[in-house]
Amino acid sequence: MTAVHDTDLLLHLTEWPQHSHIDPHDLAAHAAAPTVIDGRGTLNPDTWRKAGWIYRALGRP
Secondary structure, three states: OHHHOOOOOEEEOOOOHHHHOOOHHHHHOOOOOOEEEEOOOOOOHHHHHHOOOEEEEOOEO
């Protein structure tokens, strides 16, 4: 959680499954501006948006 403490942007750049299953609700509480860019397309956009994140992905709406 300390990796996102007071951040404005989270870059998700791996396909490793342990990072794709992180709970976005837990992370949102630590981010200053919960915005994520999913560079690998492995995160579930609906889950992240429902958790309060601005979600963007390469090649996805």
